[in-house]
Amino acid sequence: MTVILNQSFTGVSIGAVLLLIALGLTLTFGQMGVINMAHGEFIMAGAYTTYVLQKPIENAGISLLLALPVAFLVAGSMGALLEWLLIRRLYARPLDTLLVTWGVSLMLQQLARDVFGAPNVQTTAPDLLTGSVSVAGVTLANSRLFILGFALLCVCGLAAILRVTPLGRRIRAVVQNRDLAEVSGIATGRVDRTTFFIGSGLAGMAGVALTLIGPIGPTTGTNYIVDAFLVVVVGGIGRLRGAVITAFVLGLLQSVLEYSTTVSVAKVVVLVGIVAFLQWRPQGLYTVRTRSLV
Amino acid sequence: MSGLITRRGLLTGISALGAGAVLSACGAKTGSDTSKAAGAKADTSGDTVKVGLLNSLSGTMAISEVTVHNALLLAVKEINAAGGVLGKKLEPVSQDGASDWPTFAEKAQALITDSKVVATFGCWTSASRKAVKPVFERNKSLLFYPVQYEGLEQSPYIFYSGATTNQQIVPALDYLKKQGLTKLYLVGSDYVFPRTANKIIKTYAKANGMEVLGEDYAPLGSTEFATIVNKVKGAGADAVFNTLNGDSNVAFFKEYKSAGLTAKKLPVLSVSIAEEEVKSIGTQYLEGQLTAWNYYQTTPGAANEKFVAAYRAAYGKDKPTSDPMEAAYISVHLWKAMVEKAGSFDVEKVKAASDGIEFDAPEGKVTVDGATQHVHKTARIGKVTASGLIEEVWNSGGPIKPDPYLKGYDWAADL
Numbered sequence: 001m002t003v004i005l006n007q008s009f010t011g012v013s014i015g016a017v018l019l020l021i022a023l024g025l026t027l028t029f030g031q032m033g034v035i036n037m038a039h040g041e042f043i044m045a046g047a048y049t050t051y052v053l054q055k056p057i058e059n060a061g062i063s064l065l066l067a068l069p070v071a072f073l074v075a076g077s078m079g080a081l082l083e084w085l086l087i088r089r090l091y092a093r094p095l096d097t098l099l100v101t102w103g104v105s106l107m108l109q110q111l112a113r114d115v116f117g118a119p120n121v122q123t124t125a126p127d128l129l130t131g132s133v134s135v136a137g138v139t140l141a142n143s144r145l146f147i148l149g150f151a152l153l154c155v156c157g158l159a160a161i162l163r164v165t166p167l168g169r170r171i172r173a174v175v176q177n178r179d180l181a182e183v184s185g186i187a188t189g190r191v192d193r194t195t196f197f198i199g200s201g202l203a204g205m206a207g208v209a210l211t212l213i214g215p216i217g218p219t220t221g222t223n224y225i226v227d228a229f230l231v232v233v234v235g236g237i238g239r240l241r242g243a244v245i246t247a248f249v250l251g252l253l254q255s256v257l258e259y260s261t262t263v264s265v266a267k268v269v270v271l272v273g274i275v276a277f278l279q280w281r282p283q284g285l286y287t288v289r290t291r292s293l294v
Numbered sequence: 295m296s297g298l299i300t301r302r303g304l305l306t307g308i309s310a311l312g313a314g315a316v317l318s319a320c321g322a323k324t325g326s327d328t329s330k331a332a333g334a335k336a337d338t339s340g341d342t343v344k345v346g347l348l349n350s351l352s353g354t355m356a357i358s359e360v361t362v363h364n365a366l367l368l369a370v371k372e373i374n375a376a377g378g379v380l381g382k383k384l385e386p387v388s389q390d391g392a393s394d395w396p397t398f399a400e401k402a403q404a405l406i407t408d409s410k411v412v413a414t415f416g417c418w419t420s421a422s423r424k425a426v427k428p429v430f431e432r433n434k435s436l437l438f439y440p441v442q443y444e445g446l447e448q449s450p451y452i453f454y455s456g457a458t459t460n461q462q463i464v465p466a467l468d469y470l471k472k473q474g475l476t477k478l479y480l481v482g483s484d485y486v487f488p489r490t491a492n493k494i495i496k497t498y499a500k501a502n503g504m505e506v507l508g509e510d511y512a513p514l515g516s517t518e519f520a521t522i523v524n525k526v527k528g529a530g531a532d533a534v535f536n537t538l539n540g541d542s543n544v545a546f547f548k549e550y551k552s553a554g555l556t557a558k559k560l561p562v563l564s565v566s567i568a569e570e571e572v573k574s575i576g577t578q579y580l581e582g583q584l585t586a587w588n589y590y591q592t593t594p595g596a597a598n599e600k601f602v603a604a605y606r607a608a609y610g611k612d613k614p615t616s617d618p619m620e621a622a623y624i625s626v627h628l629w630k631a632m633v634e635k636a637g638s639f640d641v642e643k644v645k646a647a648s649d650g651i652e653f654d655a656p657e658g659k660v661t662v663d664g665a666t667q668h669v670h671k672t673a674r675i676g677k678v679t680a681s682g683l684i685e686e687v688w689n690s691g692g693p694i695k696p697d698p699y700l701k702g703y704d705w706a707a708d709l
Contacts, residue, residue: 003528010520017518118356120544120574130578132554139527141552144520213552214517215544215574219354223517223541258521263512264484 005138007255013144015251016151017213020206021224022231022243023154027199028079029229030238031175032192034087035094037101039228040221041108042200045078046071046207047216048112051121061126064208071204079200083193105221112218120217129212143212150209154202159240161198171195175238234274236284245285250274336435337410338639342378342385345370345626346405348416348426348437353393354515354540358618359418361570362440363388364609365619366415369626372604379630380639387411393540395425402426406433412639413438413629415622419514419539420444420487427452436641438629440622442565442587444490445698446709451641453648454668455625455660456618457588459494460697465673465690466535466563466586467498475532475561476504481522481546482537484511491537491565494700494709501705507531512538517545523553526560536564543567547579557582563675568616569684577682587617588671589657590684598656614683615656624655628662628669661693668696 021043028036049071050064057063082104090097125143132141162168173181174191182188207220214220231250235242250270257266278284337344347366349359370386378384387409389401398417405411406429413436417423420443430437430451437452445459470478480495482488492509499506507529510522523546526534538546543566550562563584569591572580591602591614601623605615628651633639636647649664661670670693676684700706 003524006524006528007521010524013520014518113352113356118351118360119570120357120541122544122574122576124576124578125548130551132552134554139553141520141549143548143552213545213548215541217357217541217574218352219515219541223515254518255521259525262510263516263518263522267513 002137003259005136007259008252009138009140009144011252011255012248013141013148013251014254015248016144016148017210018227018231018251019244019247020147020151020154020209021203022228022235022247023151023158024199024202024206025228025232026235026238026240026243027158027195027202030232030235030240030243031171032195032199033094033237034083034091034196035098035101036082036087037098037225038082038105038108038221039200039203040223040225041105041112042075042079042203042221043207043210043224044108044112044216044218044221045075046204047211047220048116048121048207049074049204050208050211051116051123051216054123059126060124061128064126064129064211067208068205071208072201073204075204075207076197076201079203080193080197082200083196087196088189088192105225109218109221116218118218120215123211123216125212146212147209150205154205155240155244158198158202162240167191167194230274234277234284236286239284239286242284242286335410336412336639336641338382338412340382342383343639344385344387344409344411346402346409346411346414346416347386347388348391348398348401348405348414349388350393350418350422351388351390355391355393355418357540357574358566358568358571359391359393359416361613361616361619362416362418362622364613365605365615365623366440366626368605368608369623371608373626373630379633380637391417391422395419395421398422399425399429402429402437403433406430406435411435413644415440415625415629417441418618419485420490421485423452424486434641436629436644438622438625440625441618442621444487444494445700446490448666448668448698450645450667452667453625453628453662454666454696454698455628456621457671457673458668458696458698459491460700460703461588461671461673461694462565462586463491463494464498464700464703465694466565466675467495467502467504469586469675469688470533470535470563471502471504477530477532478504478506479526479529479531479534480506480509480537481526481534482509482511483514483516483539483542485514485539487539488537492535494706495535497709498705512542512546514540514542516542519546519549522546523549523555526550527553527555531560534560534562536562537566538564539566543571544575547575547583551579557584557677568618569614569682570616570619572678572682572684573614577678577680580678581680583678584687585676585678585684587674587676587684589617589620589655590674590676590686591615592676592683592685593657593674595656595658597654597658601656617657620656624653624657624660624669627653627655628660632662659693663696666696666698668698670695 050067053063053067129143132139170191235246349363370384391398415438442457442462480492631651632644632648636643648662651662673690675688
């Protein structure tokens with residue numbers, strides 16, 4: 001029983017990580033239809049932000065909390081810059097976007113290598129987040145609880161922005177019908193850039209949270225990029241709800257399979273499952289009409 | 295699964311290279327005749343000779359291999375400052391293996407044919423060594439491999455300056471047994487070294503009344519260890535034997551600590567974590583955990599003080615020195631001694647001169663064993679300290695004769 005509970009928590013926490021890394025992508029890929037291969041590097045930028053901030057600020061807790069908004073700005077600005085420089089010129093050409101952003105991703109990795117060195121760097125986690133609490137025989141790692149809470153907070157925040165703010169309304173309008181939005185007086189170019197800013201910023205914040213559980217190095221982003229795309233594709237392009245459900249289902253599936261088989265086998269089975277699912281439902285769990293799909 | 299991929303990758307690499315070798319051989323008809331291949335001969339005509347440095351300067355293994363590359367450069371610099379080898383200065387040629395095994399094979403061939411190097415130093419993972427082995431054998435060129443590995447290999451064109459199993463893993467198991475830690479859980483990356491090492495560990499355990507309660511592998515570069523740590527925690531083991539490599543160690547030890555496991559409750563003995571890795575994983579996650587090597591930065595002796603000081607002067611005061619770095623450093627010096635004894639850069643003459651070559655290494659005196667092309671080394675078990683260094687807690691008392699096939703151990707007869 002303890003095993004089942006333990007593994008369920010593991011599954012949920014893997015799901016939270018997946019959700020966190022995919023959340024920014026639900027905006028940039030899901031809403032805007034941009035295949036941004038440099039998304040992982042925004043995660044990396046967030047992770048390095050934590051590292052940089054820890055040098056002047058000794059208190060690990062304060063620097064981590066401060067790193068969240070700073071990473072959002074850093075990664076968001078990088079994203080907005082990328083959108084302004086390259087992506088907006090390639091909106092009708094998804095394949096070219098893929099190649100260009102992949103190139104950008106390689107350049108950013110090399111930049112990180114030149115600035116911070118090829119070896120990984122370490123950050124100190126606040127003491128509060130390195131321990132664990134026991135509930136009914138189940139060990140809940142504090143870092144995982146933090147990530148879970150943070151991921152849910154981000155989802156709620158993003159959902160709120162999309163649903164109730166004027167900005168969210170504009171984003172949805174542009175996604176649903178760009179021409180109509182434009183004739184209604186919405187500056188679609190600016191909306192695109194803002195959307196990209198928020199999406200990339202979310203990746204940066206994910207990077208901060210991931211320093212608690214993973215390595216921080218030039219290739220950090222590549223560890224997560226494929227999983228992030230899987231979540232968005234399976235969840236259904238453009239649907240936040242789909243991404244949330246998919247992240248947790250994949251997390252639980254992964255943890256159950258890993259426990260009963262091996263890590264490699266679990267990965268294969270999950271991928272085969274995803275392929276089969278997409279054969280049956282190519283549009284993913286949920287769908288919305290976006291300009292990338294019409 | 296991984297075995298398949300590796301093998302396929304290897305085959306592709308080799309067949310591509312094979313095609314290249316045939317082309318450059320211009321009519322060499324048999325495979326054994328490739329030494330006559332144009333351009334495959336080392337160039338020793340000028341005032342300088344080139345030596346190849348083949349390490350991953352990018353990718354998931356860069357965290358470890360860059361330090362080895364630095365140590366190699368340091369040794370080359372020292373040798374040049376002392377007048378070179380046979381009156382010729384060494385010119386290092388670096389190639390990036392990029393943590394990708396077929397790339398290693400490609401770059402090895404480039405060093406031999408394009409740069410015409412007299413010897414090559416490098417590789418870290420066994421997968422990369424297995425990928426380049428046929429290249430060096432076909433071209434009859436020398437590789438010096440500086441990292442502890444899983445044994446069961448003895449290529450005529452590779453010198454192994456790191457430990458083989460009976461100089462690291464077997465002594466580590468002896469140590470665990472002596473401490474009464476007889477129930478083990480094995481965690482490793484999914485490739486040739488951890489799988490072979492674990493095969494040896496299981497055979498040892500069976501013959502020595504120890505028990506292996508579980509065995510788990512994660513793909514190289516994997517960063518999700520929650521489930522594996524849960525399994526380890528639930529198994530009731532006395533110790534974890536860790537053969538993870540690269541980035542995975544960071545994620546594993548972060549998860550390990552989060553799960554409430556400590557060195558006191560359930561010690562982890564690692565064979566791929568040296569001072570540099572301790573630094574990038576974080577001492578807060580590693581303090582008190584065990585490692586098995588032949589050298590630590592804290593190893594006493596004048597040769598080591600000199601080595602540590604020289605390395606810091608060249609690469610920065612906060613840079614630690616580690617076992618693979620030391621083994622890489624001595625490999626260049628050992629090669630120099632072999633060449634000087636042979637009086638020639640000729641590969642066959644160098645090999646013939648290798649037996650009994652001694653060097654006053656940072657780890658203590660080391661001697662080359664000509665028959666196996668390995669090195670006599672002292673095994674040491676260390677504990678990670680709060681300052682991020684590793685402190686020796688046990689050693690084998692003297693250099694152990696290398697035995698890559700474990701022929702001298704009865705229990706290993708079935709391997």
